[in-house]
Amino acid sequence: MTEKAIALVTGAGGGLGSVVSRRLSEAGFHILLVDVETEGLERIAQTLPGSWEIHQCDVTDEGSVSQMMGRIGNDNGHLDVLVNNAGIESGALLADLSAGDWRRIFEVNVTGPFLLARAALPIWRRTRTGTIVNISSRTWLSGGSDAAYVSSKAALVGLTRALASELGYLGVTSNAVAPGFVKSQLSHVKGDPAQVEDFAQRFMEASPLNRPVTPEDVAETVAFLASPGARAITGEVVHVAAGSQMAVRVKTAAQRRVEQHAAIESEARS
Ligand SMILES: NC(=O)c1ccc[n+]([C@@H]2O[C@H](COP(=O)([O-])OP(=O)(O)OC[C@H]3O[C@@H](n4cnc5c(N)ncnc54)[C@H](O)[C@@H]3O)[C@@H](O)[C@H]2O)c1
Numbered sequence: 001m002t003e004k005a006i007a008l009v010t011g012a013g014g015g016l017g018s019v020v021s022r023r024l025s026e027a028g029f030h031i032l033l034v035d036v037e038t039e040g041l042e043r044i045a046q047t048l049p050g051s052w053e054i055h056q057c058d059v060t061d062e063g064s065v066s067q068m069m070g071r072i073g074n075d076n077g078h079l080d081v082l083v084n085n086a087g088i089e090s091g092a093l094l095a096d097l098s099a100g101d102w103r104r105i106f107e108v109n110v111t112g113p114f115l116l117a118r119a120a121l122p123i124w125r126r127t128r129t130g131t132i133v134n135i136s137s138r139t140w141l142s143g144g145s146d147a148a149y150v151s152s153k154a155a156l157v158g159l160t161r162a163l164a165s166e167l168g169y170l171g172v173t174s175n176a177v178a179p180g181f182v183k184s185q186l187s188h189v190k191g192d193p194a195q196v197e198d199f200a201q202r203f204m205e206a207s208p209l210n211r212p213v214t215p216e217d218v219a220e221t222v223a224f225l226a227s228p229g230a231r232a233i234t235g236e237v238v239h240v241a242a243g244s245q246m247a248v249r250v251k252t253a254a255q256r257r258v259e260q261h262a263a264i265e266s267e268a269r270s
Contacts, residue, residue: 015184
């Protein structure tokens with residue numbers, strides 16, 4: 001039995017998940033680091049100032065999720081914060097987007113958070129308190145050139161609001177954090193390192209605050225939503241995006257290439 005408040009972070013081995021885990025650990029939470037890929041997770045865990053556990057779990061695997069949550073319920077008795085952070089993206093434009101990629105992106109980005117929340121319900125029914133923070137993306141609102149990813153992040157906002165409506169009677173809040181572009185392992189979908197750097201620069205220049213968004217910026221907002229100060233906030237989406245959610249469109253290298261080809265073809269035809 002852990003007396004400390006407990007926070008579970010999925011995708012804890014990634015760029016945002018590791019920093020969110022550290023920030024919540026600094027806030028005093030016992031951290032459950034969850035990832036499908038556990039290599040490197042122990043190293044991240046060692047940097048946390050407080051206590052932690054590692055759970056290897058694929059968030060799309062219903063059996064693994066319910067087994068893990070069952071163990072958490074038995075061992076700890078409570079789950080105070082669930083951060084659904086694990087997410088994937090393909091970077092594929094419509095012509096190259098396979099139905100398999102579409103399904104896989106939805107499985108990880110939407111079905112995973114649903115499975116985690118459903119599996120946590122028996123714990124929350126008992127404790128009558130809990131907080132869900134879903135990591136969406138500013139693209140749910142502003143759009144972007146990865147149809148599966150953008151659609152999945154909009155669906156995740158839908159799930160966030162549905163859970164806010166449905167679980168309020170248990171004292172469970174459900175909110176989403178929608179980051180702008182943050183450099184991480186996920187960035188490779190935007191091209192080679194030079195293209196990622198170019199995208200980051202153009203993204204920053206196109207953002208009203210003209211500054212990059214860091215994992216620490218995102219973690220700070222998650223920590224606030226996980227704190228008692230946010231107890232009256234539910235069904236909300238907080239954009240941590242330097243203002244880029246306001247319909248700023250930053251094209252990826254792939255998108256620019258497709259548009260350049262289209263322009264050349266149209267010139268050749270005229
Ligand atoms: N980096 C950005 O620019 C950005 C912007 C907006 C939103 N986000 C969102 O933030 C979240 C974290 O992204 P990141 O940039 O840290 O990516 P990342 O690739 O660095 O980390 C993602 C982590 O999720 C884990 N993961 C993937 N599939 C999983 C599964 N099936 N089960 C369990 N774990 C799984 C990976 O192993 C990895 O550790 C994602 O949901 C992403 O969509 C990122």
